[in-house]
Amino acid sequence: MDEHTVERGDAARNRTRLLRAAALLVAERGVDAVTMDEVAARAGVGKGTVFRRFGSRAGLIxxxxxxxxxxxxxxxxxGPPPLGPGGEPLERLVAFGRARIGLVEVQGELLRAAESASDSRYAAPAYxxxxxxxxxxxxxxxxTGDTRLLAASLMASLDATLVLYQWHELGHPLHRLADNWAELAHRVVTGRGTAESAGGVVP
Structure with a gap:
Protein backbone atom coordinates (compact mmCIF):
# COMPACT_ATOMS: atom_id res chain seq x y z
CA MET A 1 0.00 0.00 0.00
CA ASP A 2 1.55 3.32 -1.06
CA GLU A 3 1.55 6.47 1.06
CA HIS A 4 -1.10 8.14 -1.11
CA THR A 5 -3.52 5.28 -0.41
CA VAL A 6 -2.77 5.59 3.30
CA GLU A 7 -3.41 9.35 3.13
CA ARG A 8 -6.73 8.82 1.37
CA GLY A 9 -7.73 6.24 3.98
CA ASP A 10 -6.78 8.59 6.81
CA ALA A 11 -8.74 11.43 5.19
CA ALA A 12 -11.82 9.24 4.83
CA ARG A 13 -11.58 8.12 8.45
CA ASN A 14 -11.15 11.70 9.66
CA ARG A 15 -14.13 12.83 7.61
CA THR A 16 -16.29 10.06 9.05
CA ARG A 17 -15.15 10.86 12.58
CA LEU A 18 -15.94 14.56 12.12
CA LEU A 19 -19.38 13.85 10.67
CA ARG A 20 -20.13 11.46 13.51
CA ALA A 21 -19.10 14.12 16.01
CA ALA A 22 -21.33 16.68 14.30
CA ALA A 23 -24.29 14.28 14.27
CA LEU A 24 -23.87 13.63 18.00
CA LEU A 25 -23.85 17.36 18.69
CA VAL A 26 -27.09 17.80 16.75
CA ALA A 27 -28.71 14.93 18.63
CA GLU A 28 -27.57 16.17 22.03
CA ARG A 29 -27.69 19.96 21.79
CA GLY A 30 -29.36 20.97 18.55
CA VAL A 31 -28.06 22.23 15.24
CA ASP A 32 -26.72 25.49 16.71
CA ALA A 33 -24.05 23.43 18.49
CA VAL A 34 -22.59 22.44 15.12
CA THR A 35 -19.71 24.91 14.99
CA MET A 36 -16.23 24.26 13.71
CA ASP A 37 -14.84 24.62 17.27
CA GLU A 38 -17.38 22.28 18.84
CA VAL A 39 -16.99 19.63 16.17
CA ALA A 40 -13.20 19.77 16.41
CA ALA A 41 -13.33 19.44 20.20
CA ARG A 42 -15.77 16.53 20.06
CA ALA A 43 -13.71 14.73 17.42
CA GLY A 44 -10.43 15.41 19.23
CA VAL A 45 -8.77 17.22 16.32
CA GLY A 46 -7.63 20.76 15.61
CA LYS A 47 -10.08 23.26 14.16
CA GLY A 48 -7.84 23.56 11.10
CA THR A 49 -8.57 19.93 10.28
CA VAL A 50 -12.31 20.68 10.15
CA PHE A 51 -11.74 23.66 7.86
CA ARG A 52 -9.51 21.63 5.56
CA ARG A 53 -12.14 18.92 5.24
CA PHE A 54 -15.24 21.11 4.82
CA GLY A 55 -14.11 24.68 4.14
CA SER A 56 -16.76 26.38 6.27
CA ARG A 57 -19.63 25.69 8.64
CA ALA A 58 -21.97 25.73 5.64
CA GLY A 59 -19.83 23.08 3.97
CA LEU A 60 -19.88 20.98 7.14
CA ILE A 61 -23.67 21.25 7.42
CA GLY A 79 -35.04 0.15 -2.59
CA PRO A 80 -38.37 -1.57 -3.10
CA PRO A 81 -41.39 0.17 -4.67
CA PRO A 82 -43.26 2.40 -4.40
CA LEU A 83 -40.27 4.53 -3.42
CA GLY A 84 -37.68 2.50 -5.31
CA PRO A 85 -37.48 1.18 -8.87
CA GLY A 86 -40.32 -0.98 -10.14
CA GLY A 87 -43.27 1.23 -9.27
CA GLU A 88 -45.23 3.55 -11.53
CA PRO A 89 -43.59 6.98 -11.91
CA LEU A 90 -46.48 8.84 -10.27
CA GLU A 91 -46.55 6.41 -7.34
CA ARG A 92 -42.80 6.84 -6.91
CA LEU A 93 -43.13 10.62 -7.05
CA VAL A 94 -45.79 10.56 -4.32
CA ALA A 95 -43.68 8.19 -2.23
CA PHE A 96 -40.62 10.41 -2.62
CA GLY A 97 -42.44 13.48 -1.32
CA ARG A 98 -43.94 11.56 1.57
CA ALA A 99 -40.51 10.19 2.51
CA ARG A 100 -38.90 13.62 2.38
CA ILE A 101 -41.62 15.18 4.52
CA GLY A 102 -41.16 12.30 6.95
CA LEU A 103 -37.46 13.09 7.08
CA VAL A 104 -38.27 16.60 8.31
CA GLU A 105 -39.83 15.09 11.44
CA VAL A 106 -36.48 13.56 12.38
CA GLN A 107 -33.94 15.95 10.85
CA GLY A 108 -35.93 19.13 10.32
CA GLU A 109 -33.59 21.52 12.10
CA LEU A 110 -30.56 20.08 10.34
CA LEU A 111 -32.30 20.39 6.98
CA ARG A 112 -33.34 23.95 7.81
CA ALA A 113 -29.78 24.86 8.75
CA ALA A 114 -28.48 23.46 5.48
CA GLU A 115 -31.05 25.47 3.53
CA SER A 116 -30.09 28.62 5.43
CA ALA A 117 -26.34 28.18 4.87
CA SER A 118 -24.66 31.10 3.17
CA ASP A 119 -23.28 28.94 0.37
CA SER A 120 -25.70 27.87 -2.36
CA ARG A 121 -27.80 24.97 -1.17
CA TYR A 122 -28.87 24.34 -4.75
CA ALA A 123 -25.39 23.07 -5.58
CA ALA A 124 -25.40 20.57 -2.71
CA PRO A 125 -25.12 16.93 -3.86
CA ALA A 126 -28.19 15.85 -1.86
CA TYR A 127 -30.35 18.48 -3.56
CA THR A 144 -43.67 17.47 -21.20
CA GLY A 145 -42.01 20.87 -21.26
CA ASP A 146 -39.17 22.03 -19.03
CA THR A 147 -39.38 19.19 -16.53
CA ARG A 148 -36.14 20.26 -14.82
CA LEU A 149 -37.63 23.62 -13.93
CA LEU A 150 -40.90 22.01 -12.90
CA ALA A 151 -38.97 19.56 -10.71
CA ALA A 152 -37.27 22.50 -8.99
CA SER A 153 -40.66 24.09 -8.32
CA LEU A 154 -41.98 20.85 -6.85
CA MET A 155 -38.86 20.46 -4.71
CA ALA A 156 -39.43 23.95 -3.31
CA SER A 157 -42.66 22.75 -1.71
CA LEU A 158 -40.60 20.16 0.21
CA ASP A 159 -38.10 22.65 1.65
CA ALA A 160 -37.64 21.94 5.34
CA THR A 161 -38.01 25.63 6.19
CA LEU A 162 -41.47 25.70 4.61
CA VAL A 163 -42.54 22.31 5.99
CA LEU A 164 -41.44 23.25 9.51
CA TYR A 165 -43.36 26.53 9.27
CA GLN A 166 -46.50 24.79 8.01
CA TRP A 167 -46.18 22.18 10.74
CA HIS A 168 -45.17 24.22 13.79
CA GLU A 169 -46.56 27.66 13.01
CA LEU A 170 -49.67 26.92 10.95
CA GLY A 171 -50.54 23.70 12.76
CA HIS A 172 -50.82 21.39 9.76
CA PRO A 173 -49.85 17.84 10.80
CA LEU A 174 -47.19 16.17 8.72
CA HIS A 175 -49.60 13.58 7.36
CA ARG A 176 -51.76 16.42 6.00
CA LEU A 177 -48.72 17.97 4.32
CA ALA A 178 -47.86 14.57 2.85
CA ASP A 179 -51.41 14.21 1.51
CA ASN A 180 -51.14 17.68 0.01
CA TRP A 181 -47.93 16.63 -1.76
CA ALA A 182 -49.78 13.64 -3.21
CA GLU A 183 -52.52 15.97 -4.44
CA LEU A 184 -49.96 18.29 -6.02
CA ALA A 185 -48.12 15.42 -7.71
CA HIS A 186 -51.37 14.04 -9.17
CA ARG A 187 -52.41 17.41 -10.53
CA VAL A 188 -49.02 18.04 -12.14
CA VAL A 189 -48.83 14.61 -13.76
CA THR A 190 -52.46 13.88 -14.64
CA GLY A 191 -54.17 17.27 -14.51
CA ARG A 192 -56.59 15.83 -11.93
CA GLY A 193 -56.64 15.59 -8.16
CA THR A 194 -56.25 12.36 -6.21
CA ALA A 195 -59.99 11.72 -5.93
CA GLU A 196 -60.54 12.34 -9.62
CA SER A 197 -57.56 10.14 -10.56
CA ALA A 198 -59.01 7.35 -8.44
CA GLY A 199 -62.41 7.72 -10.05
CA GLY A 200 -64.00 9.34 -7.02
CA VAL A 201 -65.95 12.54 -6.62
CA VAL A 202 -64.20 15.70 -5.56
CA PRO A 203 -66.16 17.40 -2.79
Whole structure:
Protein backbone atom coordinates (compact mmCIF):
# COMPACT_ATOMS: atom_id res chain seq x y z
CA MET A 1 0.00 0.00 0.00
CA ASP A 2 1.55 3.32 -1.06
CA GLU A 3 1.55 6.47 1.06
CA HIS A 4 -1.10 8.14 -1.11
CA THR A 5 -3.52 5.28 -0.41
CA VAL A 6 -2.77 5.59 3.30
CA GLU A 7 -3.41 9.35 3.13
CA ARG A 8 -6.73 8.82 1.37
CA GLY A 9 -7.73 6.24 3.98
CA ASP A 10 -6.78 8.59 6.81
CA ALA A 11 -8.74 11.43 5.19
CA ALA A 12 -11.82 9.24 4.83
CA ARG A 13 -11.58 8.12 8.45
CA ASN A 14 -11.15 11.70 9.66
CA ARG A 15 -14.13 12.83 7.61
CA THR A 16 -16.29 10.06 9.05
CA ARG A 17 -15.15 10.86 12.58
CA LEU A 18 -15.94 14.56 12.12
CA LEU A 19 -19.38 13.85 10.67
CA ARG A 20 -20.13 11.46 13.51
CA ALA A 21 -19.10 14.12 16.01
CA ALA A 22 -21.33 16.68 14.30
CA ALA A 23 -24.29 14.28 14.27
CA LEU A 24 -23.87 13.63 18.00
CA LEU A 25 -23.85 17.36 18.69
CA VAL A 26 -27.09 17.80 16.75
CA ALA A 27 -28.71 14.93 18.63
CA GLU A 28 -27.57 16.17 22.03
CA ARG A 29 -27.69 19.96 21.79
CA GLY A 30 -29.36 20.97 18.55
CA VAL A 31 -28.06 22.23 15.24
CA ASP A 32 -26.72 25.49 16.71
CA ALA A 33 -24.05 23.43 18.49
CA VAL A 34 -22.59 22.44 15.12
CA THR A 35 -19.71 24.91 14.99
CA MET A 36 -16.23 24.26 13.71
CA ASP A 37 -14.84 24.62 17.27
CA GLU A 38 -17.38 22.28 18.84
CA VAL A 39 -16.99 19.63 16.17
CA ALA A 40 -13.20 19.77 16.41
CA ALA A 41 -13.33 19.44 20.20
CA ARG A 42 -15.77 16.53 20.06
CA ALA A 43 -13.71 14.73 17.42
CA GLY A 44 -10.43 15.41 19.23
CA VAL A 45 -8.77 17.22 16.32
CA GLY A 46 -7.63 20.76 15.61
CA LYS A 47 -10.08 23.26 14.16
CA GLY A 48 -7.84 23.56 11.10
CA THR A 49 -8.57 19.93 10.28
CA VAL A 50 -12.31 20.68 10.15
CA PHE A 51 -11.74 23.66 7.86
CA ARG A 52 -9.51 21.63 5.56
CA ARG A 53 -12.14 18.92 5.24
CA PHE A 54 -15.24 21.11 4.82
CA GLY A 55 -14.11 24.68 4.14
CA SER A 56 -16.76 26.38 6.27
CA ARG A 57 -19.63 25.69 8.64
CA ALA A 58 -21.97 25.73 5.64
CA GLY A 59 -19.83 23.08 3.97
CA LEU A 60 -19.88 20.98 7.14
CA ILE A 61 -23.67 21.25 7.42
CA UNK A 62 -24.09 20.24 3.78
CA UNK A 63 -21.76 17.29 4.23
CA UNK A 64 -23.64 16.19 7.33
CA UNK A 65 -26.94 16.50 5.48
CA UNK A 66 -25.59 14.52 2.52
CA UNK A 67 -24.38 11.87 4.93
CA UNK A 68 -27.68 11.68 6.80
CA UNK A 69 -29.77 11.58 3.60
CA UNK A 70 -27.93 8.60 2.17
CA UNK A 71 -30.60 6.22 3.43
CA UNK A 72 -33.34 8.13 1.61
CA UNK A 73 -31.28 8.24 -1.57
CA UNK A 74 -30.58 4.53 -1.38
CA UNK A 75 -34.30 3.99 -0.91
CA UNK A 76 -35.40 5.79 -4.05
CA UNK A 77 -32.45 4.60 -6.13
CA UNK A 78 -32.26 0.95 -5.08
CA GLY A 79 -35.04 0.15 -2.59
CA PRO A 80 -38.37 -1.57 -3.10
CA PRO A 81 -41.39 0.17 -4.67
CA PRO A 82 -43.26 2.40 -4.40
CA LEU A 83 -40.27 4.53 -3.42
CA GLY A 84 -37.68 2.50 -5.31
CA PRO A 85 -37.48 1.18 -8.87
CA GLY A 86 -40.32 -0.98 -10.14
CA GLY A 87 -43.27 1.23 -9.27
CA GLU A 88 -45.23 3.55 -11.53
CA PRO A 89 -43.59 6.98 -11.91
CA LEU A 90 -46.48 8.84 -10.27
CA GLU A 91 -46.55 6.41 -7.34
CA ARG A 92 -42.80 6.84 -6.91
CA LEU A 93 -43.13 10.62 -7.05
CA VAL A 94 -45.79 10.56 -4.32
CA ALA A 95 -43.68 8.19 -2.23
CA PHE A 96 -40.62 10.41 -2.62
CA GLY A 97 -42.44 13.48 -1.32
CA ARG A 98 -43.94 11.56 1.57
CA ALA A 99 -40.51 10.19 2.51
CA ARG A 100 -38.90 13.62 2.38
CA ILE A 101 -41.62 15.18 4.52
CA GLY A 102 -41.16 12.30 6.95
CA LEU A 103 -37.46 13.09 7.08
CA VAL A 104 -38.27 16.60 8.31
CA GLU A 105 -39.83 15.09 11.44
CA VAL A 106 -36.48 13.56 12.38
CA GLN A 107 -33.94 15.95 10.85
CA GLY A 108 -35.93 19.13 10.32
CA GLU A 109 -33.59 21.52 12.10
CA LEU A 110 -30.56 20.08 10.34
CA LEU A 111 -32.30 20.39 6.98
CA ARG A 112 -33.34 23.95 7.81
CA ALA A 113 -29.78 24.86 8.75
CA ALA A 114 -28.48 23.46 5.48
CA GLU A 115 -31.05 25.47 3.53
CA SER A 116 -30.09 28.62 5.43
CA ALA A 117 -26.34 28.18 4.87
CA SER A 118 -24.66 31.10 3.17
CA ASP A 119 -23.28 28.94 0.37
CA SER A 120 -25.70 27.87 -2.36
CA ARG A 121 -27.80 24.97 -1.17
CA TYR A 122 -28.87 24.34 -4.75
CA ALA A 123 -25.39 23.07 -5.58
CA ALA A 124 -25.40 20.57 -2.71
CA PRO A 125 -25.12 16.93 -3.86
CA ALA A 126 -28.19 15.85 -1.86
CA TYR A 127 -30.35 18.48 -3.56
CA UNK A 128 -29.02 17.73 -7.03
CA UNK A 129 -29.61 13.99 -6.69
CA UNK A 130 -33.20 14.56 -5.52
CA UNK A 131 -33.81 17.13 -8.25
CA UNK A 132 -32.60 14.72 -10.93
CA UNK A 133 -34.80 11.98 -9.47
CA UNK A 134 -37.95 14.13 -9.57
CA UNK A 135 -37.08 15.30 -13.09
CA UNK A 136 -36.66 11.69 -14.25
CA UNK A 137 -39.98 10.64 -12.71
CA UNK A 138 -41.83 13.53 -14.34
CA UNK A 139 -40.49 12.62 -17.77
CA UNK A 140 -41.21 8.93 -17.19
CA UNK A 141 -44.80 9.87 -16.28
CA UNK A 142 -45.20 11.62 -19.63
CA UNK A 143 -44.94 15.21 -18.43
CA THR A 144 -43.67 17.47 -21.20
CA GLY A 145 -42.01 20.87 -21.26
CA ASP A 146 -39.17 22.03 -19.03
CA THR A 147 -39.38 19.19 -16.53
CA ARG A 148 -36.14 20.26 -14.82
CA LEU A 149 -37.63 23.62 -13.93
CA LEU A 150 -40.90 22.01 -12.90
CA ALA A 151 -38.97 19.56 -10.71
CA ALA A 152 -37.27 22.50 -8.99
CA SER A 153 -40.66 24.09 -8.32
CA LEU A 154 -41.98 20.85 -6.85
CA MET A 155 -38.86 20.46 -4.71
CA ALA A 156 -39.43 23.95 -3.31
CA SER A 157 -42.66 22.75 -1.71
CA LEU A 158 -40.60 20.16 0.21
CA ASP A 159 -38.10 22.65 1.65
CA ALA A 160 -37.64 21.94 5.34
CA THR A 161 -38.01 25.63 6.19
CA LEU A 162 -41.47 25.70 4.61
CA VAL A 163 -42.54 22.31 5.99
CA LEU A 164 -41.44 23.25 9.51
CA TYR A 165 -43.36 26.53 9.27
CA GLN A 166 -46.50 24.79 8.01
CA TRP A 167 -46.18 22.18 10.74
CA HIS A 168 -45.17 24.22 13.79
CA GLU A 169 -46.56 27.66 13.01
CA LEU A 170 -49.67 26.92 10.95
CA GLY A 171 -50.54 23.70 12.76
CA HIS A 172 -50.82 21.39 9.76
CA PRO A 173 -49.85 17.84 10.80
CA LEU A 174 -47.19 16.17 8.72
CA HIS A 175 -49.60 13.58 7.36
CA ARG A 176 -51.76 16.42 6.00
CA LEU A 177 -48.72 17.97 4.32
CA ALA A 178 -47.86 14.57 2.85
CA ASP A 179 -51.41 14.21 1.51
CA ASN A 180 -51.14 17.68 0.01
CA TRP A 181 -47.93 16.63 -1.76
CA ALA A 182 -49.78 13.64 -3.21
CA GLU A 183 -52.52 15.97 -4.44
CA LEU A 184 -49.96 18.29 -6.02
CA ALA A 185 -48.12 15.42 -7.71
CA HIS A 186 -51.37 14.04 -9.17
CA ARG A 187 -52.41 17.41 -10.53
CA VAL A 188 -49.02 18.04 -12.14
CA VAL A 189 -48.83 14.61 -13.76
CA THR A 190 -52.46 13.88 -14.64
CA GLY A 191 -54.17 17.27 -14.51
CA ARG A 192 -56.59 15.83 -11.93
CA GLY A 193 -56.64 15.59 -8.16
CA THR A 194 -56.25 12.36 -6.21
CA ALA A 195 -59.99 11.72 -5.93
CA GLU A 196 -60.54 12.34 -9.62
CA SER A 197 -57.56 10.14 -10.56
CA ALA A 198 -59.01 7.35 -8.44
CA GLY A 199 -62.41 7.72 -10.05
CA GLY A 200 -64.00 9.34 -7.02
CA VAL A 201 -65.95 12.54 -6.62
CA VAL A 202 -64.20 15.70 -5.56
CA PRO A 203 -66.16 17.40 -2.79
Missing amino acids: RALLDHSERELQEGFLF LVSLAHVDTLLRAAGV
